[in-house]
Structure formats: C-alpha cells, structure tokens
Amino acid sequence: MSEHHRIVVVGGGTGGITVAARLCRALDEPDVAIIEPSATHYYQPLWTLVGGGAVSREASARPEADLIPDGATWIQAEVSELLPDEDAVQLADGRTIGYDHLVLAPGLTLRWDAVEGLEGHLGRDGICSNYAYDQCERTWETISAFEGGTALFTMPAPPIKCAGAPQKIMYLADDAFRKAGVRDRSEVIYASATPGIFAVPEYAATLNRVIERRGIETRYQHALTAIRPDEREAVFTDGDGDEVVIGYEMIHVTPPQVPPEFVARSPLAGAG
Ligand SMILES: Cc1cc2nc3c(=O)[nH]c(=O)nc-3n(C[C@H](O)[C@H](O)[C@H](O)COP(=O)(O)OP(=O)(O)OC[C@H]3O[C@@H](n4cnc5c(N)ncnc54)[C@H](O)[C@@H]3O)c2cc1C
Incomplete structure (x- = not known):
C-alpha cells in the first residue's frame, strides 16, 4: 500500500469538494484525501449562462488547489480501479491508496x-x-x-x-x-x-x-x-x-x- 487515509474521496468536483469540506469541519482528526487528476475545477452550472451569452466560460474555471479544503490532502492522480476487498483504490500511476471509508464522486462520463x-x-x-x-x-x-x-x-x-x-x-x-x-x-x-x-x-x-x-x-x-x-x-x-x-x-x-x-x-x- 503506497498510502493510507481515514477517508478517501474519489473526484474533486463539486460533490467531492463539498463532502470533503464538511468532513474536515465535522471531524476532530479528519485525515481526508481527495483524489483528483485535474488542475482546474469547473463550476459546470455556469455553462448554462455561458451558452446564454451572460458570462465568459473562464468564469467557471478555478485552480483546483484553491478549493481543496484546509486539512485535506490532494492526491493529483486518476483512479483506475476500485479494490473494495482490499479497502483500497488503484491509481493509474501504479500507486495504491488505502482507506477506512471511501466516498465516490467521479461524476458522469459524457457519451x-x-x-x-x-x-x-x-x-x-x-x-x-x-x-x-x-x-x-x-x-x-x-x-x-x-x-x-x-x-x-x-x-x-x-x-x-x-x-x-x-x-x-x-x-x-x-x-x-x-x-x-x-x-x-x-x-x-x-x-x-x-x-x-x-x-x-x-x-x-x-x-x-x-x-x-x-x-x-x-x-x-x-x-x-x-x-x-x-x-x-x-x-x-x-x-x-x-x-x-x-x-x-x-x-x-x-x-x-x-x-x-x-x-x-x-x-x-x-x-x-
Ligand atoms: C450545463 C450544465 C448545467 C448545470 N446546471 C446545474 C444547476 O443549475 N444546478 C445544479 O445543481 N447542477 C447543475 N449541473 C450539474 C452539476 O454541475 C453536477 O451535478 C455536479 O458538477 C456534480 O458534481 P460531481 O462532483 O458529482 O461531478 P463533477 O463536478 O463532474 O466532478 C467529477 C470529478 O471527478 C473527477 N474524476 C473523474 N474520473 C476520475 C477518476 N478516474 N479518478 C479521480 N477523479 C476522477 C473529474 O475530473 C471531476 O473533477 C449542471 C451541469 C451542466 C453540465
């Protein structure tokens, strides 16, 4: 096991960041890790207003680093496999991250x-x-x-x-x-x-x-x-x-x- 965290959140989008922030605030010793490959966070609801001509698309993009909650660890990597029998996730770069609790928030894939x-x-x-x-x-x-x-x-x-x-x-x-x-x-x-x-x-x-x-x-x-x-x-x-x-x-x-x-x-x- 390359690393172990009490709580591992897969996906640092709106859902993952929100859950991680609440856990970091609520727990005494949170030890929350967020696994997210993208350096940029996109606030997707704003895209409706971009399409409607009200704002520029740049307004929806912010550095992911600015949104990682205080106390949380950002692992900038992609999860390639879930290993629930081992209480771990496999990363595309070969590392394995263990957890006590897993939160899945990787969004949906557009087809x-x-x-x-x-x-x-x-x-x-x-x-x-x-x-x-x-x-x-x-x-x-x-x-x-x-x-x-x-x-x-x-x-x-x-x-x-x-x-x-x-x-x-x-x-x-x-x-x-x-x-x-x-x-x-x-x-x-x-x-x-x-x-x-x-x-x-x-x-x-x-x-x-x-x-x-x-x-x-x-x-x-x-x-x-x-x-x-x-x-x-x-x-x-x-x-x-x-x-x-x-x-x-x-x-x-x-x-x-x-x-x-x-x-x-x-x-x-x-x-x-
Ligand atoms: C045009 C548009 C308009 C919308 N309007 C609204 C609205 O008005 N109100 C509203 O409530 N919602 C709205 N939504 C929906 C809202 O944006 C989503 O519900 C929300 O972003 C979901 O959050 P999420 O964290 O689950 O997924 P996302 O925000 O999509 O984040 C998923 C994250 O997981 C990461 N990820 C993916 N695969 C992996 C992997 N293998 N390993 C690690 N990380 C991974 C991605 O990089 C991404 O950062 C809108 C969406 C769109 C597209």
Whole structure:
C-alpha cells in the first residue's frame, strides 16, 4: 500500500469538494484525501449562462488547489480501479491508496459517441452543447446566428447531470430569439427521451405552464440516436421503437451520460 487515509474521496468536483469540506469541519482528526487528476475545477452550472451569452466560460474555471479544503490532502492522480476487498483504490500511476471509508464522486462520463454523426460537427453546422467547457461558448454563437426556422433542444434518458440544464438553455434561447425579432418565424422544439417535462410532479406542473406560455412544442419519448449534419436532420427513436426525423436550423444536444468505466466494471456496481 503506497498510502493510507481515514477517508478517501474519489473526484474533486463539486460533490467531492463539498463532502470533503464538511468532513474536515465535522471531524476532530479528519485525515481526508481527495483524489483528483485535474488542475482546474469547473463550476459546470455556469455553462448554462455561458451558452446564454451572460458570462465568459473562464468564469467557471478555478485552480483546483484553491478549493481543496484546509486539512485535506490532494492526491493529483486518476483512479483506475476500485479494490473494495482490499479497502483500497488503484491509481493509474501504479500507486495504491488505502482507506477506512471511501466516498465516490467521479461524476458522469459524457457519451458524445452514442449520437451517430455528431463527432467532428459539434460547435459548428448549427450544432452546439453546453455540456463541455470547450463547447459552451459555441452555444451562444449558434443562438446568436439563428435567423429563424426550427431550434431543437434534446434531452437523453437518465442518468444526467442536471435534468434542468437541457431546458434552461432553451428558455434562454427563446428569450434571445424574441429580442432578436426572429421568434415569430421560429419553431422551438424540446425533444426528450423522458415521458414528460420533469419527473417531480410539482415541478412538472409549473414547467408545463412555462412551455405553454412560451409556445414551445414537445416531443416526449424521443431519444436522439443520430445527426445528419449535411441534411440538418436529427434522428430519434420514439417510445414505439420507430425512427422519427426532425429537421433543424440549430440543435442543442445534451449527450447520453453513463457512470465512469472504472465504476461500472467494479465490484461495487450492480448489474446493468
Ligand atoms: C450545463 C450544465 C448545467 C448545470 N446546471 C446545474 C444547476 O443549475 N444546478 C445544479 O445543481 N447542477 C447543475 N449541473 C450539474 C452539476 O454541475 C453536477 O451535478 C455536479 O458538477 C456534480 O458534481 P460531481 O462532483 O458529482 O461531478 P463533477 O463536478 O463532474 O466532478 C467529477 C470529478 O471527478 C473527477 N474524476 C473523474 N474520473 C476520475 C477518476 N478516474 N479518478 C479521480 N477523479 C476522477 C473529474 O475530473 C471531476 O473533477 C449542471 C451541469 C451542466 C453540465
């Protein structure tokens, strides 16, 4: 064993940093280690406002070192394997870190590749997404360049980080289209793999009123499977398993998301 800590937190994103900070404050002898490879922390909720043209993407990035809670140890490395039988994690650099307690906060992996035809076209050809630091500014460029026609906003099946983000950028775009005077010659469509606007009934009731007030069209149980950039067409599989094609002038894609591979293949993961 290369090192041992009372508590090991895997992932120094918003979740990992928050848990580590609370543990460091609450415990007398915390001995908390955070394993995080990235030197930069990204506050992802801000990417909605970057895509909406309100702030620059740089505002969402801060040095990870500034956010490590007082008293915690930062191990700047990537976990490659979970070894629960040994109460340890394996790092990609070969070290093994032991723990008494393990907190997993490595976030979700974005599966851009699960949407056929997307690769190489994201950030141009009317295709954008707020779901990456290097893409969110392109969203505002795409919204600003929209001159009317169909604006399509997609939402995958869960799991997803922020079930509201695919909608929030749509509402900001709707406002921008109205200010630019193009909304009256536009069709805004929300195409979601889910059966409704939101899983929580109380929120769904309000959001359905927002959708109606803004004149937004909805297509539920529509999972985006492919994009044909040359034809400006998005291909969906609907609830009956049938293919549905919707043409667009711009499309905001929220990619399918899955657990990180080292978690999915670990003994801690359940079947499926
Ligand atoms: C566009 C957008 C808008 C959003 N808006 C909101 C909002 O308004 N409100 C809200 O509550 N949430 C929002 N979210 C969701 C929010 O950002 C996430 O829920 C939150 O970041 C999750 O925190 P996390 O720590 O679990 O994961 P992340 O913040 O993704 O952090 C995971 C960390 O784990 C690290 N990691 C990954 N693999 C490994 C490994 N093998 N070893 C070690 N470390 C690893 C990564 O480098 C990363 O730093 C939004 C997200 C997006 C993308």
